[in-house]
Amino acid sequence: MSETAPPLPPALTLTRADLAEAVRIVRPHVPPTPQFEWPMLTAHAGTRVTVKHENHTPVGAFKVRGGLVYLDRLVRQRPHVSGVVSATRGNHGQSLAFAGRIHDRSVTIFVPHGNSVEKNAAMRALGATVIEHGDDFEEARQASVAHADDHGLEAVPPFHRDLVLGVATYALELF
Numbered sequence: 001m002s003e004t005a006p007p008l009p010p011a012l013t014l015t016r017a018d019l020a021e022a023v024r025i026v027r028p029h030v031p032p033t034p035q036f037e038w039p040m041l042t043a044h045a046g047t048r049v050t051v052k053h054e055n056h057t058p059v060g061a062f063k064v065r066g067g068l069v070y071l072d073r074l075v076r077q078r079p080h081v082s083g084v085v086s087a088t089r090g091n092h093g094q095s096l097a098f099a100g101r102i103h104d105r106s107v108t109i110f111v112p113h114g115n116s117v118e119k120n121a122a123m124r125a126l127g128a129t130v131i132e133h134g135d136d137f138e139e140a141r142q143a144s145v146a147h148a149d150d151h152g153l154e155a156v157p158p159f160h161r162d163l164v165l166g167v168a169t170y171a172l173e174l175f
Contacts, residue, residue, distance in 0.1 A: 012164060014168055019172050022165045025166070026065045026068050033056045033170065037049065050174070052170065059094040059095065059098055063091040063167060066164065068095070068099045069162045071096070071100060071103045072099075072103070082105060083106030083107060084096055085110070085144045087141035087143070088110075088111065088137075089115055089116070089119065091119075092163075093111070097109070101126060106129070107126075108153070109123050109128045112137055113134065
């Protein structure tokens with residue numbers, strides 16, 4: 001039987017203390033990304049426009065932060081879980097693979113057939129096992145849950161409080 005993440009609370013609330021803890025987890029692996037005002041966009045929009053360059057993270061996407069917070073909690077609360085399984089079209093899988101490598105946990109990612117060759121290669125380069133299954137995300141997701149159940153791994157949903165909390169650290173930097 002697969003490990004399952006704790007259920008989501010009725011309302012997704014994040015406190016300043018929660019964010020501070022997430023920053024403590026994220027910062028050793030993802031430095032603050034640069035942000036710059038872009039004068040041409042500012043002129044076009046008629047208001048100040050600042051662009052935050054999340055392409056400067058280790059995986060080139062803001063989602064890397066969510067996997068770090070998720071795996072940190074997993075390792076602290078359930079250290080016996082040897083790995084995670086999820087479904088994605090790319091950045092979520094890279095996030096989990098990046099964090100799995102840091103925490104020495106296996107990561108298996110299911111993607112639908114025809115998924116981006118580059119995203120699949122990026123996930124593999126970070127250490128994930130990538131399995132193509134199904135014609136769309138939902139078929140890949142269902143196969144990932146079954147795989148987790150069959151192999152005693154944790155099925156990571158595409159939306160979870162820890163994932164949101166990690167990602168929210170980029171907004172904290174911006175503000």
